[in-house]
Amino acid sequence: MIASVLPMNDQEKLRRFESEMLPFMNDAYNLARWLVQNDQDAHDMVQEAYLRAFRFFSGMREATSRAWLLRIVRNVCYDHLRKRQVPSVSSDSQQEDLPDTNPSPEAALQTKSEIAAVRSALANLPEDFRTVLVLREMEELSYREISEITQVPIGTVMSRLARGRQHLADALKEMRAKGLL
Amino acid sequence: MTCSESQKRVDPFLDNEVELATAQEMQRHLEECSACESLVADRLALRHCLQTPELRFVPTADLRSRIHAQLQKEIRPPSARFNWLQRLQFPNWILPTLAGAAAVLIFWFGSATYLSQVRSSSGTHNTLSEQLVSNHLRSLVGDHLFDVASSDQHTVKPWFAGKLNFPPPVFDFSDQGFKLIGGRLDYVGDQEVAAVVFQHKKHYINLFVWPRNQSSPLVDAILQKEGFNLYGWDANGLTMWAVTDAEPEALKTFVELEKQRMTE
Numbered sequence: 118m119i120a121s122v123l124p125m126n127d128q129e130k131l132r133r134f135e136s137e138m139l140p141f142m143n144d145a146y147n148l149a150r151w152l153v154q155n156d157q158d159a160h161d162m163v164q165e166a167y168l169r170a171f172r173f174f175s176g177m178r179e180a181t182s183r184a185w186l187l188r189i190v191r192n193v194c195y196d197h198l199r200k201r202q203v204p205s206v207s208s209d210s211q212q213e214d215l216p217d218t219n220p221s222p223e224a225a226l227q228t229k230s231e232i233a234a235v236r237s238a239l240a241n242l243p244e245d246f247r248t249v250l251v252l253r254e255m256e257e258l259s260y261r262e263i264s265e266i267t268q269v270p271i272g273t274v275m276s277r278l279a280r281g282r283q284h285l286a287d288a289l290k291e292m293r294a295k296g297l298l
Numbered sequence: 299m300t301c302s303e304s305q306k307r308v309d310p311f312l313d314n315e316v317e318l319a320t321a322q323e324m325q326r327h328l329e330e331c332s333a334c335e336s337l338v339a340d341r342l343a344l345r346h347c348l349q350t351p352e353l354r355f356v357p358t359a360d361l362r363s364r365i366h367a368q369l370q371k372e373i374r375p376p377s378a379r380f381n382w383l384q385r386l387q388f389p390n391w392i393l394p395t396l397a398g399a400a401a402v403l404i405f406w407f408g409s410a411t412y413l414s415q416v417r418s419s420s421g422t423h424n425t426l427s428e429q430l431v432s433n434h435l436r437s438l439v440g441d442h443l444f445d446v447a448s449s450d451q452h453t454v455k456p457w458f459a460g461k462l463n464f465p466p467p468v469f470d471f472s473d474q475g476f477k478l479i480g481g482r483l484d485y486v487g488d489q490e491v492a493a494v495v496f497q498h499k500k501h502y503i504n505l506f507v508w509p510r511n512q513s514s515p516l517v518d519a520i521l522q523k524e525g526f527n528l529y530g531w532d533a534n535g536l537t538m539w540a541v542t543d544a545e546p547e548a549l550k551t552f553v554e555l556e557k558q559r560m561t562e
Contacts (some may be wrong), residue, residue, distance in 0.1 A: 127373040150355035256350035279309040
């Protein structure tokens with residue numbers, strides 16, 4: 118009975134937190150999945166990230182909520198990877214062996230094999246490059262936001278993106294030469 | 299702009315992260331240099347590739363409910379007993395002396411079984427009278443009783459003026475045995491209310507006041523709840539609720555005094 122008034126504040130806080138942060142759940146999952154490279158772990162990472170975010174949630178509306186959440190996701194994933202000492206290679210890099218009939222890189226990815234090949238190439242990039250590419254190309258974040266999430270200077274973000282793209286372009290070129298893409 | 303400068307800037311250029319002047323220089327260079335233009339084309343193709351929606355990973359449908367369930371658990375820790383103690387948001391110093399506080403409570407309310415009632419009904423009811431009793435009880439623990447301590451109505455009333463957008467009636471009935479001792483701000487639900495505090499012998503009376511927002515008139519009679527006496531009534535567009543552990547007769551007298559003074 119003492120607590121009968123106060124829990125409403127918690128419920129209110131939870132309601133506000135969820136309405137502000139849950140819209141970014143798919144983005145959070147995508148990032149986590151690209152970082153830890155495993156479905157089950159990625160779900161756990163997102164759940165843990167939301168718990169941490171809730172504990173620090175002030176109830177204030179911030180323009181940077183999405184970047185803030187992604188930063189927490191990234192930190193949770195790094196803690197997890199450090200603990201498990203998982204080498205950052207893909208666990209689902211199985212490659213299809215059918216040559217493609219439409220190899221133009223300009224076209225959107227048409228077939229399952231193409232998607233698998235690009236996934237594999239991205240998954241096999243060093244982790245630093247993969248993170249900035251996912252944040253920039255898939256989540257379309259600015260250099261400043263990526264810098265905040267990855268906790269490195271903007272200049273480093275810029276050079277990682279440039280090198281990451283070059284590595285990826287080279288890897289895709291090699292796959293294309295082998296007839297995988 | 300040279301090719302090596304252009305190649306160094308191609309990524310921030312495509313990411314819209316360069317100054318306008320640099321972007322214009324890049325444009326001019328690309329019109330003249332086919333090598334750099336083809337690098338840009340490759341980069342755009344790569345971007346197109348990476349932005350294919352199918353490349354994104356999608357969580358299973360239950361992730362949202364998993365998160366929700368975990369957060370619910372976070373705000374409702376499993377131990378009910380610890381639960382309500384934490385929610386009280388005592389200052390840190392009081393937790394080590396909780397045993398002492400409990401003893402004081404038992405002394406005040408004269409019932410050793412009271413705490414178990416509190417625990418068993420925790421979180422299950424949320425009626426107005428329960429909230430009022432809860433507020434009353436909380437005001438007696440620690441130093442929550444008043445924000446402004448004064449037996450002078452001309453001190454207490456102006457204090458509220460800066461805090462609320464309605465003037466609560468503040469009178470002193472020391473001569474009749476109900477001494478004004480202070481006031482504070484409190485909440486009933488999410489309504490900010492005035493709490494005017496009186497002392498009657500060894501008992502305290504919290505008079506909660508807020509602008510009337512119900513259509514139906516209040517019962518205007520004594521209510522008993524968890525060993526406390528409550529009296530609610532409407533006056534001058536205000537809703538008034540007196541809560542006390544004093545005897546019903548004393549509460550009735552107090553309410554009569556208030557009503558009388560408010561019609562004067």
